[in-house]
Amino acid sequence: MTYNILEKYEMVSTVHLMKIQAPDVAKAAKAGQFIILRIDENGERIPLTIADFNVDEGYVTIIFQEMGKTTKQLAKLTTDDTLQDFVGPLGRPSEIEKLGTVVLVGGGVGVAPIYPQAKAYREAGNRVISIIGARSEDLLILEDEMRTQSDEVYITTDDGSKGHHGFVTDIVLDLLKSDRKVDRIVAIGPPVMMRAVAGVVEPFDVETLVSLNPIMVDGTGMCGGCRVSIGGETKFACVDGPEFDARKVDFNLMMSRLGLYRPDEGEAVEHYESECEKETGCGGECTCQ
Amino acid sequence: MPVRQPMPTQPSDERAHNFNEVALGYTPEQAVSEAGRCIECKKPQCVKGCPVNIDIPAFIRSMKNSDFDGAIEKIKETNSLPAICGRVCPQETQCEMYCVLGKKEEPVAIGRLERFCADHEREKGVKTPQRTPSTGKRVAVVGSGPAGLAAASDLAKTGHEVTIFEALHAAGGVLIYGIPEFRLPKDIVQKEVDYIVQLGVDIKPDYVIGKIKTIDELKEEFDAIFIGTGAGLPNFMGIGGENLNGVYSANEFLTRVNLMKAYQFPKYDTPIKRGKRVIVVGGGNVAMDAARCALRLGAEEVSIVYRRSDDELPARREEIEHAKEEGIIFRLLTNPVKILGDENLMVTGAECIKMKLGEPDDSGRRRPQEIKGSEHVVDADIVIMAIGTSPNPLIFEGAGELEASKWGTIIVDESGMTSIEGVCAGGDVVTGAATVISAMGAGKLAAVTINEYLK
Numbered sequence: 001m002t003y004n005i006l007e008k009y010e011m012v013s014t015v016h017l018m019k020i021q022a023p024d025v026a027k028a029a030k031a032g033q034f035i036i037l038r039i040d041e042n043g044e045r046i047p048l049t050i051a052d053f054n055v056d057e058g059y060v061t062i063i064f065q066e067m068g069k070t071t072k073q074l075a076k077l078t079t080d081d082t083l084q085d086f087v088g089p090l091g092r093p094s095e096i097e098k099l100g101t102v103v104l105v106g107g108g109v110g111v112a113p114i115y116p117q118a119k120a121y122r123e124a125g126n127r128v129i130s131i132i133g134a135r136s137e138d139l140l141i142l143e144d145e146m147r148t149q150s151d152e153v154y155i156t157t158d159d160g161s162k163g164h165h166g167f168v169t170d171i172v173l174d175l176l177k178s179d180r181k182v183d184r185i186v187a188i189g190p191p192v193m194m195r196a197v198a199g200v201v202e203p204f205d206v207e208t209l210v211s212l213n214p215i216m217v218d219g220t221g222m223c224g225g226c227r228v229s230i231g232g233e234t235k236f237a238c239v240d241g242p243e244f245d246a247r248k249v250d251f252n253l254m255m256s257r258l259g260l261y262r263p264d265e266g267e268a269v270e271h272y273e274s275e276c277e278k279e280t281g282c283g284g285e286c287t288c289q
Numbered sequence: 290m291p292v293r294q295p296m297p298t299q300p301s302d303e304r305a306h307n308f309n310e311v312a313l314g315y316t317p318e319q320a321v322s323e324a325g326r327c328i329e330c331k332k333p334q335c336v337k338g339c340p341v342n343i344d345i346p347a348f349i350r351s352m353k354n355s356d357f358d359g360a361i362e363k364i365k366e367t368n369s370l371p372a373i374c375g376r377v378c379p380q381e382t383q384c385e386m387y388c389v390l391g392k393k394e395e396p397v398a399i400g401r402l403e404r405f406c407a408d409h410e411r412e413k414g415v416k417t418p419q420r421t422p423s424t425g426k427r428v429a430v431v432g433s434g435p436a437g438l439a440a441a442s443d444l445a446k447t448g449h450e451v452t453i454f455e456a457l458h459a460a461g462g463v464l465i466y467g468i469p470e471f472r473l474p475k476d477i478v479q480k481e482v483d484y485i486v487q488l489g490v491d492i493k494p495d496y497v498i499g500k501i502k503t504i505d506e507l508k509e510e511f512d513a514i515f516i517g518t519g520a521g522l523p524n525f526m527g528i529g530g531e532n533l534n535g536v537y538s539a540n541e542f543l544t545r546v547n548l549m550k551a552y553q554f555p556k557y558d559t560p561i562k563r564g565k566r567v568i569v570v571g572g573g574n575v576a577m578d579a580a581r582c583a584l585r586l587g588a589e590e591v592s593i594v595y596r597r598s599d600d601e602l603p604a605r606r607e608e609i610e611h612a613k614e615e616g617i618i619f620r621l622l623t624n625p626v627k628i629l630g631d632e633n634l635m636v637t638g639a640e641c642i643k644m645k646l647g648e649p650d651d652s653g654r655r656r657p658q659e660i661k662g663s664e665h666v667v668d669a670d671i672v673i674m675a676i677g678t679s680p681n682p683l684i685f686e687g688a689g690e691l692e693a694s695k696w697g698t699i700i701v702d703e704s705g706m707t708s709i710e711g712v713c714a715g716g717d718v719v720t721g722a723a724t725v726i727s728a729m730g731a732g733k734l735a736a737v738t739i740n741e742y743l744k
Binding site for chain 2: 001024025028038042043044045069070084085086087088089090217218220221222223224225227228229234239252253256257259260261264265267268271272
């Protein structure tokens with residue numbers, strides 16, 4: 001199978017948006033689910049949370065940051081290219097219901113999977129407060145989109161170039177300390193951010209969910225590579241998650257498991273860039289892939 | 290009576306360092322000579338040991354006259370995957386177990402002969418099969434492993450329009466992700482899958498039934514359904530340290546190696562941890578496969594840790610012997626009680642305990658019991674859990690009336706029909722983890738049932 005790339009652009013430096021033609025996936029997709037893609041025959045299968053989907057036009061949107069070999073290669077694809085594989089929707093959908101006020105926290109590319117949740121919680125009749133953060137203003141994504149789907153939006157940047165100078169957790173804490181009633185918090189972002197949110201909410205009695213993105217191969221429960229420890233119990237993030245109670249997640253274990261292949265990732269990038277250069281002499285900067 | 294022809298193999302010291310096929314196959318002379326050992330019993334017993342009813346005496350008779358084309362034609366009347374079955378069937382407990390020669394000496398090497406015929410045909414170029422005119426009925430097959438391929442093949446031969454839905458990106462199920470290249474080369478699997486496509490079967494990869502579509506939705510689109518989703522969920526022991534870095538399920542380890550070709554990293558993008566000292570827990574074929582893959586990835590020491598003794602090892606004897614020849618260490622009557630790790634959560638070894646065999650349990654096998662005070666540490670940087678698999682529950686999502694047993698297997702009647710009319714199931718998803726050939730047998734049975742149902 002091959003899947004067409006309908007649209008692709010760089011949203012901010014090293015963060016890209018891609019719309020993939022996959023009508024059956026779009027039809028079945030729900031907020032909170034993810035897909036697995038493989039670029040070509042030699043490619044690795046990587047999971048990415050669904051950032052948006054359109055049933056009428058039959059596409060699924062993904063947003064990714066260049067990190068390892070696969071995402072670097074993905075970043076170079078254009079609408080003339082195709083993906084070899086695009087599997088989904090995988091994982092359990094978020095349990096969207098009318099709760100009252102829901103706080104959605106997105107950090108970095110984690111804002112992408114927060115967006116469909118904002119839509120869904122809003123549609124279900126909730127008041128949506130969004131807190132989106134980035135290292136600096138020029139790395140912040142989906143601000144306008146989040147504004148259209150939220151009742152309130154807070155922005156934080158690590159360097160203070162926009163919004164609150166600090167972390168998303170500062171705003172979460174302020175909200176929890178205020179006398180406003182919060183019925184659920186959903187936080188998606190880098191593991192350190194999600195761990196920080198789990199820490200901040202600890203003394204408060206508010207349901208808090210995080211969406212985990214550990215290393216996976218098949219995404220259907222077959223390999224167990226994505227196992228995480230939730231309240232001392234082993235769960236497979238691909239089929240039991242990806243959303244879990246933030247307070248119960250063993251973040252240290254998860255972060256350590258995420259680092260398992262770091263040396264290999266480096267080698268893969270090096271190999272990719274040298275192969276690329278061999279062909280074009282471009283130093284890995286071309287679009288030959 | 291000439292002796293049974295030995296199977297030529299790659300020397301063990303060589304093959305321990307490559308992923309090329311271990312067993313090299315008979316020469317035509319060897320094949321004819323081995324076929325000549327068949328005494329053509331009046332009442333052949335071998336066939337009753339074959340789950341797919343190959344007319345064994347007939348194909349061997351053709352081989353005696355060097356009519357290999359005739360032989361493969363005979364085999365393919367009932368078996369669409371002969372190159373696979375000839376390699377991975379446990380013939381010693383099936384056809385060859387019933388061979389009368391086996392009473393006094395060694396049985397005819399039926400499996401090796403089957404493999405020879407299939408390889409002979411493939412090397413010549415497989416004849417494109419005739420397509421049967423369409424019945425206009427549509428059948429969905431969920432899963433492209435041995436059960437699904439066998440069912441699809443027979444349904445297509447009847448003239449039904451068959452679509453196989455496969456969750457992974459490649460067809461073949463366990464034949465592709467599980468069984469390693471050195472035992473079952475992937476281009477051979479691909480060729481046999483191609484043959485099934487030539488029969489008119491449409492294969493849709495990347496399609497997870499239960500997620501993108503449910504059984505209930507497929508029922509709307511198709512006249513009948515066969516579920517052959519296998520037993521793909523890895524079991525863990527539930528002991529401490531199983532989530533440490535460096536602990537793999539055999540499924541993950543083998544999938545990375547076989548399906549994703551991690552042994553060719555970085556040419557292929559998927560990495561795998563190459564251990565120096567590897568422990569594989571379990572004693573079945575999957576454990577042997579994982580151990581032998583680890584060795585080929587460059588491990589200095591690979592050991593099988595199994596809680597019963599050599600006699601109870603569930604793997605095929607041939608695989609056990611091959612593993613031993615290659616230098617795999619067998620720590621028998623030994624069971625891990627805890628996986629050990631360092632401050633970075635990396636595996637450093639396993640604390641194991643010695644076992645002894647007590648009274649027989651319900652399965653008739655002697656129950657292993659711990660020997661107190663025999664705890665000891667086996668150093669390792671990779672631990673692979675190969676203690677079995679269970680059916681994947683995803684198939685039940687949106688399959689309203691599909692009845693399951695308490696083990697999560699699908700309940701079927703003797704014809705392979707599930708609790709939903711027009712929906713059959715077979716293979717590991719019904720029996721729990723078993724063999725390629727029994728899954729194929731179940732697929733064929735279901736095809737008969739579906740053919741009847743669609744009349």
